[in-house]
Amino acid sequence: MQTLRQFQAIFQGFLSRHSFQNLPQELYEPVNYILSIGGKRLRPVLLLISHSLFDREVEKALPAALAIEVLHNFTLLHDDIMDAAPLRRGKPTVHVKYDLNTGILSGDVMLVYAYHHLIQVEDKSKIAQLLSVFNRVAIDVCEGQQYDMNFEEREEVTLAEYLKMIELKTAVLIAGAMEMGALLGNASRNEAHHLSEFGRNIGIAFQLQDDLLDTFGDPSKFGKKVGGDIVQNKKTYLVLKALEVANNSTRRDLEACFSMPEITEPAKVETVIDIFNHLKIKELTELEKKKYLETAKCHLAAIPVSEERKVILKDLANQLMGREI
Amino acid sequence: MQTLRQFQAIFQGFLSRHSFQNLPQELYEPVNYILSIGGKRLRPVLLLISHSLFDREVEKALPAALAIEVLHNFTLLHDDIMDAAPLRRGKPTVHVKYDLNTGILSGDVMLVYAYHHLIQVEDKSKIAQLLSVFNRVAIDVCEGQQYDMNFEEREEVTLAEYLKMIELKTAVLIAGAMEMGALLGNASRNEAHHLSEFGRNIGIAFQLQDDLLDTFGDPSKFGKKVGGDIVQNKKTYLVLKALEVANNSTRRDLEACFSMPEITEPAKVETVIDIFNHLKIKELTELEKKKYLETAKCHLAAIPVSEERKVILKDLANQLMGREI
Numbered sequence: 001m002q003t004l005r006q007f008q009a010i011f012q013g014f015l016s017r018h019s020f021q022n023l024p025q026e027l028y029e030p031v032n033y034i035l036s037i038g039g040k041r042l043r044p045v046l047l048l049i050s051h052s053l054f055d056r057e058v059e060k061a062l063p064a065a066l067a068i069e070v071l072h073n074f075t076l077l078h079d080d081i082m083d084a085a086p087l088r089r090g091k092p093t094v095h096v097k098y099d100l101n102t103g104i105l106s107g108d109v110m111l112v113y114a115y116h117h118l119i120q121v122e123d124k125s126k127i128a129q130l131l132s133v134f135n136r137v138a139i140d141v142c143e144g145q146q147y148d149m150n151f152e153e154r155e156e157v158t159l160a161e162y163l164k165m166i167e168l169k170t171a172v173l174i175a176g177a178m179e180m181g182a183l184l185g186n187a188s189r190n191e192a193h194h195l196s197e198f199g200r201n202i203g204i205a206f207q208l209q210d211d212l213l214d215t216f217g218d219p220s221k222f223g224k225k226v227g228g229d230i231v232q233n234k235k236t237y238l239v240l241k242a243l244e245v246a247n248n249s250t251r252r253d254l255e256a257c258f259s260m261p262e263i264t265e266p267a268k269v270e271t272v273i274d275i276f277n278h279l280k281i282k283e284l285t286e287l288e289k290k291k292y293l294e295t296a297k298c299h300l301a302a303i304p305v306s307e308e309r310k311v312i313l314k315d316l317a318n319q320l321m322g323r324e325i
Numbered sequence: 326m327q328t329l330r331q332f333q334a335i336f337q338g339f340l341s342r343h344s345f346q347n348l349p350q351e352l353y354e355p356v357n358y359i360l361s362i363g364g365k366r367l368r369p370v371l372l373l374i375s376h377s378l379f380d381r382e383v384e385k386a387l388p389a390a391l392a393i394e395v396l397h398n399f400t401l402l403h404d405d406i407m408d409a410a411p412l413r414r415g416k417p418t419v420h421v422k423y424d425l426n427t428g429i430l431s432g433d434v435m436l437v438y439a440y441h442h443l444i445q446v447e448d449k450s451k452i453a454q455l456l457s458v459f460n461r462v463a464i465d466v467c468e469g470q471q472y473d474m475n476f477e478e479r480e481e482v483t484l485a486e487y488l489k490m491i492e493l494k495t496a497v498l499i500a501g502a503m504e505m506g507a508l509l510g511n512a513s514r515n516e517a518h519h520l521s522e523f524g525r526n527i528g529i530a531f532q533l534q535d536d537l538l539d540t541f542g543d544p545s546k547f548g549k550k551v552g553g554d555i556v557q558n559k560k561t562y563l564v565l566k567a568l569e570v571a572n573n574s575t576r577r578d579l580e581a582c583f584s585m586p587e588i589t590e591p592a593k594v595e596t597v598i599d600i601f602n603h604l605k606i607k608e609l610t611e612l613e614k615k616k617y618l619e620t621a622k623c624h625l626a627a628i629p630v631s632e633e634r635k636v637i638l639k640d641l642a643n644q645l646m647g648r649e650i
Contacts, residue, residue, distance in 0.1 A: 026474075026475060027467060078429055081429060101407040101474060104403055104406060105470055108436065111433065112464050112467065113464070115440060116460045119453060119456050119460075131444050131452075132444070135440055135444075139438070142433055142434040143352060149351075149430075
């Protein structure tokens with residue numbers, strides 16, 4: 001079996017061979033830029049791994065993996081505009097490095113190319129099924145981003161609404177990638193379903209991990225300033241959980257932190273973390289994350305392929321499980 | 326044979342039955358809005374007419390026609406943001422009526438739904454071919470918009486570059502719509518090619534007609550202020566042709582108009598029109614438009630179906646041909 005790193009290298013090679021030399025350069029250079037600034041290529045790699053459970057010829061799944069990575073980066077590009085984000089993976093975002101119009105139009109052409117790559121798969125009989133999954137995923141991601149923006153404007157958001165939002169915005173893309181890999185590998189409908197559910201559950205776990213890292217991560221490993229979500233008053237799982245379990249007095253203290261702009265940044269972060277610690281929010285969030293990871297592992301266990309082939313996915317879930325902060 | 330108006334009514338009915346009731350409302354209401362503010366539905370209707378040359382069952386082509394109309398309106402929505410346009414068909418543009426983020430995200434989801442509609446065609450064996458045309462068209466439209474934006478920044482644009490730009494931005498979508506209609510009607514490759522070329526040529530003729538109307542149109546019929554392109558210093562076919570045929574002295578006069586912001590609007594429009602008249606720009610542009618329409622009619626003539634079935638397309642070309650200003 002190939003290792004995670006080997007799958008990453010195979011995908012990276014394929015991606016590099018598909019960089020744009022097309023004209024007009026103003027349209028395509030930003031596409032190469034955002035695709036080059038990296039990330040772990042988690043989604044396409046999971047598609048390839050899912051495919052590898054059923055078919056060893058990784059090449060057959062590469063066009064679909066590229067489609068998923070291009071779709072993902074398209075959503076990052078446009079989300080960064082909507083969130084007015086200055087940086088992505090430590091580099092200037094496209095609309096900052098170039099301009100707003102470039103950000104919009106280069107993103108648009110990426111979405112079209114995602115479809116273009118998808119239909120390059122060798123097995124044309126799979127195209128209709130792949131497109132059906134791909135369309136649903138792309139629609140869900142748009143809806144998730146809209147809910148995310150809506151929540152910023154709203155006073156009250158429930159934990160259930162938050163979980164639904166991160167499912168749409170993050171988890172369905174991972175689920176869809178794994179479902180597509182399975183479909184391309186001629187998995188049964190049932191097997192594809194279990195892989196999709198595995199992806200959906202680890203996707204939600206990943207997002208909860210992200211929320212944890214932003215507040216409790218080791219600054220030397222995390223790569224961005226710890227407490228950023230608190231400074232920005234973001235309604236993360238941690239905050240929503242705290243509001244749910246706090247008594248009236250603690251809830252008022254927490255709400256006061258988020259409504260007092262004059263409070264100094266480090267003091268605000270410190271006060272909120274004190275409240276989180278008092279309410280055991282870190283532990284409660286870890287528990288929730290583990291619940292999703294356990295569910296993911298159940299779905300993996302239900303797939304009737306050899307343990308040897310599944311070990312890479314089990315390791316991935318275990319790594320995430322063990323990564324206490 | 327059905328009339329143009331009948332095809333419009335059939336398409337309009339289908340479009341109405343596909344308005345969005347989905348949530349979140351913030352995402353889908355702007356989509357319903359832009360799709361409801363009208364237009365002549367030229368592109369989907371041409372797809373249906375093209376299909377009708379080979380197959381009388383119009384229903385078979387409706388999902389593809391809807392895909393083309395949704396793609397077209399997606400490009401309008403995002404182009405209006407990039408061009409900072411306040412109005413579309415006399416109504417506020419989406420980013421003005423709602424906001425920038427809504428404009429971006431609702432546009433994105435429209436592009437995904439265009440693909441969703443496309444793959445609803447009954448004859449699934451056609452999907453790969455349809456997608457290949459559709460992707461090429463969507464990419465060309467993005468490239469055309471980029472060239473259009475580039476030209477605004479550039480001092481010199483040649484007529485050939487301008488014609489290439491309007492071909493990408495406008496004509497390929499009409500060409501692609503007609504090619505897709507033909508493919509769905511089981512036309513031969515050759516027949517589909519001729520219909521595509523018919524569409525491409527009338528598409529360019531339409532754009533030249535638009536350029537003419539903006540400067541020489543009857544204000545009571547045209548629906549917007551005559552001379553808008555001149556006021557905005559737009560590099561239209563008229564201007565580029567004038568710069569090509571003018572002697573040095575007249576060229577300097579024309580360039581002076583476009584570089585003098587202090588000149589009062591009506592005086593500027595009047596002076597430019599005087600120069601156009603002196604150089605017979607209206608007649609030269611009419612001639613160019615007719616050249617494209619003649620080519621379109623040649624391609625139509627080359628298609629071996631009964632004259633009776635083609636009459637609606639011939640009428641369309643003749644109407645455009647005869648519409649002197």
